[in-house]
Amino acid sequence: METIRTLRRTPIALPGEGRFLGVEQHAVEFPSGVVIDDWMWVITPEFVNILPRMQDGRYLCYRQAKYAADGLTLGVPGGYLEPGEAPLAAAQRELLEETGCTATGWIPLGAYVVDGNRGSGRGHFFLATGVEYRQPINADDLEDLEPILLTRHELEAALLKGEFQVMPWTACIALALLHEQE
Amino acid sequence: METIRTLRRTPIALPGEGRFLGVEQHAVEFPSGVVIDDWMWVITPEFVNILPRMQDGRYLCYRQAKYAADGLTLGVPGGYLEPGEAPLAAAQRELLEETGCTATGWIPLGAYVVDGNRGSGRGHFFLATGVEYRQPINADDLEDLEPILLTRHELEAALLKGEFQVMPWTACIALALLHEQE
Numbered sequence: 001m002e003t004i005r006t007l008r009r010t011p012i013a014l015p016g017e018g019r020f021l022g023v024e025q026h027a028v029e030f031p032s033g034v035v036i037d038d039w040m041w042v043i044t045p046e047f048v049n050i051l052p053r054m055q056d057g058r059y060l061c062y063r064q065a066k067y068a069a070d071g072l073t074l075g076v077p078g079g080y081l082e083p084g085e086a087p088l089a090a091a092q093r094e095l096l097e098e099t100g101c102t103a104t105g106w107i108p109l110g111a112y113v114v115d116g117n118r119g120s121g122r123g124h125f126f127l128a129t130g131v132e133y134r135q136p137i138n139a140d141d142l143e144d145l146e147p148i149l150l151t152r153h154e155l156e157a158a159l160l161k162g163e164f165q166v167m168p169w170t171a172c173i174a175l176a177l178l179h180e181q182e
Numbered sequence: 183m184e185t186i187r188t189l190r191r192t193p194i195a196l197p198g199e200g201r202f203l204g205v206e207q208h209a210v211e212f213p214s215g216v217v218i219d220d221w222m223w224v225i226t227p228e229f230v231n232i233l234p235r236m237q238d239g240r241y242l243c244y245r246q247a248k249y250a251a252d253g254l255t256l257g258v259p260g261g262y263l264e265p266g267e268a269p270l271a272a273a274q275r276e277l278l279e280e281t282g283c284t285a286t287g288w289i290p291l292g293a294y295v296v297d298g299n300r301g302s303g304r305g306h307f308f309l310a311t312g313v314e315y316r317q318p319i320n321a322d323d324l325e326d327l328e329p330i331l332l333t334r335h336e337l338e339a340a341l342l343k344g345e346f347q348v349m350p351w352t353a354c355i356a357l358a359l360l361h362e363q364e
Contacts, residue, residue: 001254001326003247013195013205021222021300023195023205031247031326039249040203042224044300065185065213067221068295068302072183075298110344112352113250116257118203118226120250120302123349144183144213160361162292167305167353170294174356179342 002031009041020044044114044121048091049078049172052101052131058149060099060131065144066166073165074158075145076172087111087124095128099147100137104130109175114168125172127179152177184213191223202226226296226303230273231260231354234283234313240331242281242313247326248348255347256340257327258354269293269306277310281329282319286312291357296350307354309361334359 007027014022022043029035052060062075079094081087088106095101109125150158156177164170189209196204204225211217234242244257261276263269270288277283291307332340338359346352 001245001247001328003253004249012197015194015205015207015222016220021205021224023197023203025197028249030324032324034324036324038198040197042203042302044297063183065183066298067186067210068298068300071185109342110352112344112349113347114296114349115226115302116248116250116348116350118250118302120224120297120300142212142214142216142218146183156360160291160357160364162294165295166298167294167296167349168298170292171349171353171356174353174360175342177360178338178356182342 004031005029007035008037018043040118042115042118042120045080046087046122046124047078047080047168048087048094048124048126049076049168050091050095050126050128051076051173051176052095052099052103052128054131054149058151059155060101061148061150061155062145063148064146069165074148074163074169075166076164076169078168078172088126091124091126091128095131096134098137098145099131100133100135101128101131102134103128107176107179109172109179112171123168123171125168125175127176152180186213187211189217190219200225222300224297224300224302227262228269228304228306229260229262229350230269230276230306230308231258231350232273232277232308232310233258233355233358234277234281234285234310236313236331240333241337242283243330243332243337244327245330246328251347256330256345256351257348258346258351260350260354270308273306273308273310277313278316280319280327281313282315282317283313284316285310289358289361291354291361294353305350305353307350307357309358334362
């Protein structure tokens with residue numbers, strides 16, 4: 001089976017110098033020979049999400065506002081990679097900055113492209129284990145995060161009720177819960 | 183806890199008349215009072231993904247090329263909603279068109295926004311049960327899909343190895359597997 005080839009890339013929008021978003025038009029050749037010359041492609045930064053499991057076995061989540069969510073949502077820690085930063089280093093940095101915690105174990109859960117057609121960045125997921133508080137939180141003015149600790153049963157129930165409204169968060173948690181019961 | 187308010191929306195790119203992609207710049211007010219007036223927002227169509235469980239208990243997946251994936255990837259059926267179409271109707275239509283199958287049970291697994299900051303559309307996930315072949319496949323020139331049937335054990339192993347490279351597919355399958363063991 002053949003893959004899909006990129007014949008040309010043309011930048012069409014780079015708002016804010018492309019820090020958070022770039023849009024390109026690609027000419028794309030499919031295995032059948034069909035060429036589409038106005039295929040839209042979206043560039044956003046890579047990011048990490050982490051499900052932190054505390055030393056007592058509970059999971060550290062948030063109740064929070066998020067721009068694309070409807071009202072308040074449950075969430076997990078995460079953020080964009082810094083330029084040149086490895087995903088694990090970003091996950092460790094984000095966990096410490098957002099929660100003041102460190103972890104004794106870091107289990108990678110894979111990397112996934114956000115949109116199979118448009119790209120839209122890549123998310124790297126981790127389960128952090130043996131998590132404990134180490135230092136005060138490095139607060140971010142934009143985010144108003146209320147930490148909550150959930151048992152596995154509570155986390156799984158909230159997940160399956162759709163209370164984590166953002167897809168990467170849901171994917172990260174669901175993968176972590178499946179991984180744990182292997 | 184307060185939510186985040188949209189103060190203004192300005193269209194900045196609408197390539198191809200916005201059929202697959204639109205970009206807006208929003209002025210956004212955070213609960214702290216901070217206003218960001220160049221917040222990027224991405225509009226793409228809503229979509230469905232389906233994990234089909236056949237009458238013999240195996241799951242119907244694909245091996246396929248996908249533009250944003252690296253080489254070949256495993257995948258599940260899915261596609262964009264037609265204008266005005268309900269998510270369940272879209273899921274039933276896509277399953278029939280892509281696989282030639284119908285299902286006796288449709289279990290909704292929630293709706294999730296793709297990007298918590300930029301929007302980038304919404305995915306609706308379903309587990310379809312009692313799935314069986316009914317009619318020849320309505321082939322799409324662009325997609326070269328090789329159907330494969332996996333046991334639960336094989337599906338979960340492939341999922342946790344990252345063989346489903348596209349985030350919505352991974353999220354749909356992981357949620358379905360957690361739902362089934364409830």
